[in-house]
Amino acid sequence: MCDTFVALDLEMTGLKVRTDRILEIGGLRVENGTVTDMFQTFVNPHRKLDEKIVKLTGINQDMISDAPEAEEALAEFLDFAGDLPLL
16 A cells, blocks of 8 residues: 555546646645645646636636646646656
């Protein structure tokens, strides 16, 4: 059993893997059952958000308009996660 891992949470523009984009990346580093660090960033999907996604996620256009590009946000998350297993 792994005592240290990173729990990953993604918010997306929808459910279609091929066409929808990441809106937010969140992560928790967990060590022996205790959260020891957190990561959060919005991601600019370069598209107008559908109202149902705004209602579902609570993320609006203003929150993502100046957010980093997906590649930059993912690189930051991978630095945060290091070599730990992702859950």
